[in-house]
Amino acid sequence: MTDFAADRLLLFGATGDLARRKLLPSLCALCADGLLPENLAIIGTARSEIDDAGFREMARAALEEFLPAQRRGGMATFLNRLSYQQLDASTIDGFSALAEKVRQVGGPDDQNGGLAIFLSTAPSLFGPTIAGLEHAGLTGERVRMCLEKPLGTDLETSAEINDAVAAAFSEDRIFRIDHYLGKETVQNLLALRFANILFEPIWNSNVIDHVQITVAETVGLEGRVTFYDDAGALRDMVQNHMLQLLALVAMEPPTSFDATAVRDEKVKVLRALRPALATETVTGQYRAGAVDGQAVPGYDEELGKASTTETFTAIKAHVDNWRWKGVPFYLRTGKRLPERVTEILVQFRAVPHSIFAGAGGGPGTGLQPNSLLIGIQPDEDITLSLMAKVPGLDEDGVRLREVPLQIKMPDAFVGQHRRIAYERLLLDLIKGDQTLFVRRDEVEAQWEWVDAIRAEWEANGVTPKTYASGNWGPSAAIALTERDGVSWHE
Ligand code: BG6
Numbered sequence: 001m002t003d004f005a006a007d008r009l010l011l012f013g014a015t016g017d018l019a020r021r022k023l024l025p026s027l028c029a030l031c032a033d034g035l036l037p038e039n040l041a042i043i044g045t046a047r048s049e050i051d052d053a054g055f056r057e058m059a060r061a062a063l064e065e066f067l068p069a070q071r072r073g074g075m076a077t078f079l080n081r082l083s084y085q086q087l088d089a090s091t092i093d094g095f096s097a098l099a100e101k102v103r104q105v106g107g108p109d110d111q112n113g114g115l116a117i118f119l120s121t122a123p124s125l126f127g128p129t130i131a132g133l134e135h136a137g138l139t140g141e142r143v144r145m146c147l148e149k150p151l152g153t154d155l156e157t158s159a160e161i162n163d164a165v166a167a168a169f170s171e172d173r174i175f176r177i178d179h180y181l182g183k184e185t186v187q188n189l190l191a192l193r194f195a196n197i198l199f200e201p202i203w204n205s206n207v208i209d210h211v212q213i214t215v216a217e218t219v220g221l222e223g224r225v226t227f228y229d230d231a232g233a234l235r236d237m238v239q240n241h242m243l244q245l246l247a248l249v250a251m252e253p254p255t256s257f258d259a260t261a262v263r264d265e266k267v268k269v270l271r272a273l274r275p276a277l278a279t280e281t282v283t284g285q286y287r288a289g290a291v292d293g294q295a296v297p298g299y300d301e302e303l304g305k306a307s308t309t310e311t312f313t314a315i316k317a318h319v320d321n322w323r324w325k326g327v328p329f330y331l332r333t334g335k336r337l338p339e340r341v342t343e344i345l346v347q348f349r350a351v352p353h354s355i356f357a358g359a360g361g362g363p364g365t366g367l368q369p370n371s372l373l374i375g376i377q378p379d380e381d382i383t384l385s386l387m388a389k390v391p392g393l394d395e396d397g398v399r400l401r402e403v404p405l406q407i408k409m410p411d412a413f414v415g416q417h418r419r420i421a422y423e424r425l426l427l428d429l430i431k432g433d434q435t436l437f438v439r440r441d442e443v444e445a446q447w448e449w450v451d452a453i454r455a456e457w458e459a460n461g462v463t464p465k466t467y468a469s470g471n472w473g474p475s476a477a478i479a480l481t482e483r484d485g486v487s488w489h490e
Pocket residue numbers: 217236237
C-alpha cells in the first residue's frame with residue numbers, strides 16, 4: 001500500500017458512459033455518506049468542449065438518472081467538488097494546461113496530498129495519455145494510475161499497455177479494475193471460505209465433484225457495436241470476471257487479507273489452468289427471440305451484418321494442482337439468456353455408501369449429493385442443500401428429500417446499503433489499497449489461457465452456433481456437461 005490518501009482524482013473519459021452510469025454516482029454516494037476525504041477535488045477531462053459549469057450540469061443529469069434519490073443526499077456539495085479541463089488526449093498539446101488545472105485545485109497542502117488518475121478511455125489512448133502525463137509532470141511518486149478494461153485484446157497487446165504504464169508508474173501505483181471484485185458478494189466468497197472452519201476441510205477433489213460458474217445476462221449489444229464485435233464473450237467476460245471468480249473459489253488460503261498475499265494465491269490458480277481443448281468449449285450467437293416477454297432482434301440484426309463473434313460461451317476448465325485434480329469447473333456466460341444471474345454452484349460428491357438404499361426404497365429413496373449455491377447477483381443468497389428424512393412411518397423404506405439451508409444476505413444485514421461495486425474500488429484507489437485490484441501477472445495468466453482457447457477455435461475452425469434469444473445458449477452447451485453426467489443449475 002502506498003501511504004497517502006489522494007486529495008485529487010483526475011477522471012479521463014469523464015463524459016463517457018462509465019463515468020455517467022457508475023463513477024460519478026459512486027463518488028456522489030460516497031460523498032453523501034461522508035466517506036470521501038474532506039478535501040478531495042475531482043477533475044474531469046474529456047474531448048467535449050464544456051467548462052466547469054457544463055461538467056457539473058452533465059454530472060447532475062447523470063446522477064438524477066443513475067443514482068437512486070435516497071442516495072443523492074449531498075448532491076450540491078458533491079457537484080461543488082467537480083471541475084473540468086477539456087483535452088484531446090491523442091496529442092501532447094493540452095497536457096500542460098491539464099497539469100495546471102490539477103495544481104490549481106490542489107489547495108495549500110499540495111505537498112502532502114496525492115493524485116489518483118482513473119483512465120476509462122479507448123485503449124488506443126492509453127499510450128498517448130501516459131506520454132502526455134509524463135510530459136506534464138503528472139506521473140511522480142505521489143500519483144496513482146487506475147486502468148479500466150479492456151486492457152488489450154490478447155497477451156501481446158495487454159503486455160504493450162502494461163509496459164507503457166510500467167514505464168511511468170511502479171506496480172504498487174497501478175490499479176487495474178475488475179469491477180466484479182468490488183461486488184460485496186464476490187468479496188464475501190473470501191469470508192465464506194476463510195472465516196468459517198466448515199468448508200476448508202471439504203474444499204477439494206475428495207469431496208467436491210465439480211463447480212459451475214454462470215454469468216448470464218438478458219441484455220444484448222446495448223449499442224456497444226464496435227467494441228463488442230471485436231471482443232466477444234470470451235474476452236469480454238471470461239478473461240476477467242469469470243476467471244477472477246474461479247480464482248477466488250479455487251485459491252489456497254492466503255496468509256492475510258492483504259494485496260500481496262491474496263494476489264499471490266490467485267495467480268497460482270490462474271497459472272494452473274490447463275489449456276482447454278476445442279471440444280471442451282462451446283460458442284454461440286443469439287438470434288431473434290423473446291427475453292422477459294419482449295421480442296428482441298438477433299445479434300446479426302443489431303450489428304447490421306453477419307459476424308463470427310460469440311455472444312455465449314461455455315467451457316469445461318481444469319485447475320491442474322493437488323487440490324483440484326479431476327474436478328471440472330464449468331463456466332458459462334452469455335447475452336440474451338433467459339435471466340440475469342451470476343452464481344457459483346459447488347456440487348459435492350455422493351455419500352460413499354448409502355445406508356438407505358437397501359431399505360425398500362432403493363434408488364427411489366431420493367438421496368442426492370449435497371450442493372452449495374452462492375448467489376452473486378441479483379439474489380445474494382447462500383444455499384446449502386442438505387438431505388432430510390421425509391416425515392412418515394417409512395413402511396416402504398426411508399424417503400429422503402433435499403431441503404435448503406438458506407441465508408438471504410439482505411435479510412441478514414438489514415439496513416446496510418447495497419453499494420455500487422465502484423464505490424468500494426474508488427475508495428480503495430483513493431486510499432491506496434490494491435487488494436481488490438488485479439496485478440499484472442494475474443492479467444497476463446488470464447490472457448494466456450484465453451489466447452490458447454482462441455487459438456484452438458481458429459485451428460479447429462470453430463464458429464458460434466446460433467441460439468434463440470431467451471434460451472440458455474446453443475444445445476451443445478447442455479451436451480458439454482451432460483456427457484459428464486452433469487446438468488447445469490437452472
Ligand atoms: C462488463 C462487460 O465488464 O461487465 C459487459 O463488458 C457486461 O458486457 C458487464 O454487461 C456485466 O457487469 P455486471 O456488473 O452488470 O454483471
